[in-house]
Amino acid sequence: MAADDETYRMPKLVYSHWGLLHLIAATASLLLGTIVLALSKGGKRHKRLGYSYVGSMAVMLATSFTIYRQFHGFGIFHVAALLSSVTLSAGMVPMLRKKPVHSWRQWHYSFMYLSVLELYVALVAEVLVRRPGMSFWEVASLSSTTVMLPGALLFTRFRKRWQAPSPRARLATKSAINAAA
Template sequence: MPQLVYSTWGGIHLLAAVLSLLLGTAVLALPKRGLRHRQMGYAYVGGLGVMLTTSFAIYRQYNGFGIFHVAAILSAATLLAGMLPVWRKRPTHNWLQLHYSFMYLSVLELYVALVAEVLVRVPGLDFWEVAGASSAVVLLPGAVLFSRLRRQWEPSAGLAQRSV
């Protein structure tokens, strides 16, 4: 049976990933208002930041920079795109929807990474099979759920543009 963790960096990465999955899921599931949302949201951002940073210390898969490092860069860009509207309150007319949309995508990307991490350990699957399967398993149902949740996040649903 293969090892789950091969280094200290890998252990930190795994713990940060699990924490981020739990916090990200909770932030999406719980009400989007108040101190608890902010605290859990910033804990998610911090946990994901640690996970993304430590990913660059893990080279076992490709013996160097690989496709998962590219995914970490894209995930960091999604996270930043979700937080910039909160920090700047711009664009003024839809910063809140941008925040929710990109943060939702950030959590979805984390689940895609989880499924990919599991599938990459299955013998005989190549990268494109892993990428396709993990994306299909997470992104398709995630897009359907997003279209339903998005209606709740719009100002017409009672969520005013205010400080989150």
């Protein structure tokens, strides 16, 4: 088709400056979240990249509330952003407080892993919603199933390795318990 043919229009990826910032933050979050999951846990690099992930997620979640093109108002993606904010917070609070002493790591890893999975669900949903002819429920079920089933299998496979504290972390936890006693 000719470029000037009115029947063919390439959909725009970004419609505003807020949308561009949202896209950049989402891309950074996807990359950083995936890297953090792949790296060994508890070291300086994990912490630095993990905080970068949380920062980029915060920007992405905040800018999601500036985008109203899809539903011309508050929509399901805004609800998902609120839920994702809860998941992200639920992953960070135990890590920041180091409580409960014996299980904070499990809570941190579980919710942070879920946070990254939710991000991938959102990516698949964003791609599918731009495809004509798919209903909301088709998009929601296909994006959730495509990401969550393999994600749950991977979580089950790697959970024990992720939750096993490094020797340095075991020493710090032991010191914290002794200091509290």
